[in-house]
Amino acid sequence: MSAQTETTSTPTPVAGKGKPFWRQWLPLGVGVALVVLMAVLPLLNISIPGVLPTPTYQPGALAVISLAMVFAALALSYNMLLGTAGMLSFGHALYFGVGAYGLGIILANSGLPLVPAVLLALVGGLVIALVTGSVANRVGGIPFAMVTLAFAQAGSVLVRRNSGVTGGEEGLSLTTENVPDFLVGVINTRNLYWVTLAVLVVIYLVALWVDRSRLGHLAQASRENELRVNVLGLHPYRAKLTIFIIAALSASLAGITYMLLQSGTVPRAVSADLTITVLVMVVLGGVGFRWGAILGGVLYTLLDQRLTVLAGSEAIAGLPEVLRIPLSEPLFILGVLFILVVMFLPGGIAGTAEAWWQRRFGGRKETGLAALDADSDESSEPAETRQ
Amino acid sequence: MSTFLLVLITGVGLGALYFLVASGLSLIYGLMHVLNFAHGVFLSLGGLIGFELAARLGADQWWVFVLSILVGGVTGALIATATELVLIRPLYERHIEQVLVTVGLAFAAVALFEGIWGADPVYIVGPAWLKETTDVLGALVPNTYWVLMIAASALLTGLVLFLRYTRYGMIIRAGVENRSMVTALGIDVKKAFTLVFAIGGSAAGVGGVLAAHYTGYVSPHLGQTLLIFAFIVTVIGGLGSLTGAAVASVLVAVLQQLANYYLFGTGDLIVVVLLAAVLLVRPQGLLGRFA
Secondary structure (H helix, E strand, C coil): CCCCCCCCCCCCCCCCCCCCHHHHHHHHHHHHHHHHHHHHHHHCCCCCCCCCCCCCCCHHHHHHHHHHHHHHHHHHHHHHHHHHCCCCCCCCHHHHHHHHHHHHHHHHHCCCCHHHHHHHHHHHHHHHHHHHHHHHCCCCHHHHHHHHHHHHHHHHHHHHHCHHHHCHHHCEECCCCCCCHHHCCHHHHHHHHHHHHHHHHHHHHHHHHHHHCHHHHHHHHHHHCHHHHHHCCCCHHHHHHHHHHHHHHHHHHHHHHHHHHHCEECHHHHCHHHHHHHHHHHHHHCCCCHHHHHHHHHHHHHHHHHHHHHHCCHHHHCCCHHHHHHHCCHHHHHHHHHHHHHHHCCCHHHHHHHHHHHHHHCCCCCCCHHHHHHCCHHHHCCHHHCC | CHHHHHHHHHHHHHHHHHHHHHHHHHHHHHHHCCCCCCHHHHHHHHHHHHHHHHHHHCCCCHHHHHHHHHHHHHHHHHHHHHHHHHHHHHHCCCHHHHHHHHHHHHHHHHHHHHHHHCCCCEECCCCHHHHCEEEECCEEEECHHHHHHHHHHHHHHHHHHHHHHCHHHHHHHHHHHCHHHHHHCCCCHHHHHHHHHHHHHHHHHHHHHHHHHHHCEECCCHHHHHHHHHHHHHHHHCCCCHHHHHHHHHHHHHHHHHHHHHCCCCHHHHHHHHHHHHHHHCCCCCCCCCC
16 A cells, blocks of 8 residues: 555654644634534524525524534544544444434333433443444454444344334334423424534544544554554553444434434434445545544535435436436435545545645645555554555 | 254255355455455345346246346346456455445445335245245245255355366465465466456355245345345354355354244344354354464
């Protein structure tokens, strides 16, 4: 691979060292400004025809943006696995589903108020992540992908089989008795929107902490060269498992938010389909970039919504069959887009943008999808001998 | 006793179906280190094209049944070869991206098949004999299972002979063993890559037609469901080991059927528990070696 792996000795550069003042604080400033803008969005009247169904102060638009933010949060949690630790998981949806179904089942069957119910659902997510994660992390690379897939499949089977508890194929709707009134109903979409935004910010901060912490550096190092980390007397297994659990918990939190937002969940929330969808989001946005994951999640959700509308439009219905069938399947278009990004734009949107930024202003190291390929047959050799 | 025998024989039959999918996966992984998520697509397309052909020519006739199996195999081989040449080859040695590309293909192709054939299962008919049963010591075994077993045995025998006695077979075996050495000897491994994809694809295509007769319907999702079990089988058997895949196929399927019958339909869960157990005790799989 052309992407030289220099990271074992120099992990993520310390933010701001030797940079001009404005460069150091620019990302923080932009981030805070964006969050503030998103927070006041329900109070503004902004129309974006073709992207949002209604002006931003109405529930229609807020629901779409909230859903996009839930998936952005899920994509962020997945990026901790794939981007930071280089773990290709095909079972991430399991933890999202545990959050969503866990909250739904607890609220339906116990008299617990919302906050304890949420905490209990998170504990459930923690336990399942601990058990499945400690088994799955015994293997790495591609076998890890298969094992996580198998666990998620078991979860999916459990959900579909036990229709008495989970509602089976019909899905489970939210029991709202113990949910505070200001979080129930279409009129309160605005409040749910703010909750979702808060969850997204929290998960972003968690992801930021993981990337900056010793734990994250250790995981990054073992992504590059696990043998060397072992030789140094460090424990990649523990670091990977911890990140796996943090990512799973974040996904559970996203699932809980999804449950509240959609007032229900369907078996698709635990399916391999959803994991693949998240994978598409992260790769589209740019593996290894936090803002890329958010962008990918938002972009995917909006594209999916718009393409579905487009599929039903008259312009498509009038086309000959050869064009009509592919264009009326949003997932076909997204799948092809995904293949094209992987083949021709391996950094995703964020990677490409950062590369441009780097050429223009100098600075940051190269990451992205290409950096992951250190995890191939040659990984047993020292990084210095690899080209 | 006859019930036990029936469960056992149907388990072996289901294992035969798993093997048709898992053999290709295992060979592809062993040689190229590519986890092929698009393998289910090869299977679904084989099944769907086989169904289309049978529906046009008269599905209840024997020669149509045999022809549909052949056509399914050819379809699988063609799409697999195309996948290798167009999507996998440009990403040579970039394993994660190769996996992602096959994921994308599975994503797009399933959606496309839904657009063409509809999302709902299409029920199919075959020769009447397939629906009948054969009496084995009191166990009434549906005849579809025999066809599955014959197909899988033929595939296993064919593959073993091919790998052992032909030049390309030897290149593939050597490539699984130590690919850089084979390349260093000046042998073009890339041809073997395409060949392995074609073989795996045709086995999956045949598997698609037979799976359709086994389940009684064909749908764009048929392949994806079987693919997950095939993944489990390849991991349990040991990635890259053909014998391992064969042993694990039968083991997994028999356990699954037994659990489904005697343990209140918990077959799918038992399989995952088995997977976890194998990984804890022997992470490289039953007959696998560490790469």
